[in-house]
Amino acid sequence: MAETKDKAPVPQPTKDFNLEKSLHKAEDFFYKNKNVITIAVLAVVVVVGGFFAYNQFVKQPNEKKAQEMVFHAQNYFAVDSFKLALNGDGNNYGFLQVAGKYGSTKAGNLAKYSAGICYIRLGEFQKGIDMLKSFGANDLLLQPTAYGLIGDAYMELNKTEEGIDFYKKAGHYNDNELTAPVYLFRAGMALEKAGKSQEAIAIYKEIKEKFPLTGEGREMDKYLARLGEVRN
Template structure:
């Protein structure tokens, strides 16, 4: 019995037969699922082709049109003419028109940031918040700045808890020495204002330990000492 089993195990395999059998199985599978497979292939073709067509014939031209539209609004923004930057001057478009027409483009998203800043600078804080919190930068530093400015706007409205939340969001969104220590420090100050010194101490220590070379990091021992937390 064992000898027979071993002979069977060591017998040469008919590869042609195995290949032919596999082909038949593949054909059977195709005919059984033909409609599903053809629909799936069609969907792939449409998605790939549609994505290519969208990028070439819609997205690309829309991006260029948005860039043309936003030019004068950016100039007004740089001149601190925020109302003209938002609404245009009657001959040239403002950020709001760019957002309305091409808000899904990269330039349209950037217009949201500019418009949010403009509203905050004009003292229309809630309008600024609405734009800054719906803005999608695609860039960690700019996105952190948008969250941080939303925190400023909430603080101006007296909404300290929301301000703290957005300062923390800004501070932790991008681990860099430009924005992180700045917004974490603002969160700490806001926590002090809210009567939460222990939470402020925790953030001040985070700034001191993670960003010791930043302007804020070099000052943290002073703020910690003020709250009674002295490093030995």
């Protein structure tokens, strides 16, 4: 008697799935919704294509133009000719023109920062504040410095509370040792001026704890002692 061998079971199509019917459903869905689908696809193409076109034909050329325009202003700024740096010399643009025309570029954004400094150095503190507030950068040094300069300008205008707020904002932007202890210290001094000794003590203790090796950190015992906080 011949031996019977087991055969691998042949998969049978399930009753729940019908390929032909499923394809028809997909086609029906497309034809019923082809206008919406086509518009959606075109929208993606336009957005992606527009993004690359904008970068290639608008953003990059504008960045280059802004860098070229700002060159002479930077040279005037370097030699403390702040009026010329700010307004230009009649032949070349100043920071204000670059910021106004190309403010959305990196060079134009930095022109706002430089223009703010020019205004402050020229004693036009409110204009400096407004310009520096329009500047924005995810930079560990420039952004806290901008906040600190706004604090300086407010103090010059005898707006101590506003000055304190921006000194704290500068000091707490990040914990780097170049800007944080400097502006926290200014916040402490401004708080003393405002008669808020306890808040000043808290700031001085924070400097001492976080930045003990900086020039400000090493001086904090002296300022704390002046406010009655004697080191044990």
